[in-house]
Amino acid sequence: MAMQKKFLDYDKAADITQCTETFQVGETFLTLRLEAMPNALVSCQLLTDETSNATASSRETNHPILKEAIAQLREYFVGNRSKFTIPLAPPGTDFQRQVWDATTQIPYGQTRSYWWVSVRMGNPYAMRAVGNALAANPLLLFIPCHRVVRQDGDLGGFAPGPSWKRFLLEHELRWKEMLCRNEEHGNQ
Known part of the structure; x- marks a missing residue:
């Protein structure tokens, strides 16, 4: 199945700006490290105890892509956003980018199988390769x-760990019905 190009090209020579931001979702705190080229977001990673380091402190950024990404993430975490509209340029192979593109087509608050993604790409036997590509996803949440x-129905893998995967799925299920009603009335 031919897919429309969803991502901008990643430019290895581009200046990359980085920031970290902490979000509170109920009683849970998530710290994300975001990286952007001048025209697109290239990375969003959840910092866990295993991945965090001294650079995980928040500080204000003037980078327009990062500011918009943070604003959209805030809306997502309070249940006011189901789709991200920021330009993305994930570094990866053509195959990985095809997997990530198919993954962006999964509706908010729903799940699909690795097999569904591989069929969507036109290669139903590529489930393991799909899993490997998803493990390399540089843009958590946005992809x-x-x-x-x-x-x-088992959760399967997730780079930050299965408890974070469950947390994000439960978060979306909690807000799904309200967001669908708002979108029907043009509020999103």
């Missing part, structure tokens, strides 16, 4: 790999 589960 919603947390919505991809095993065919038997």
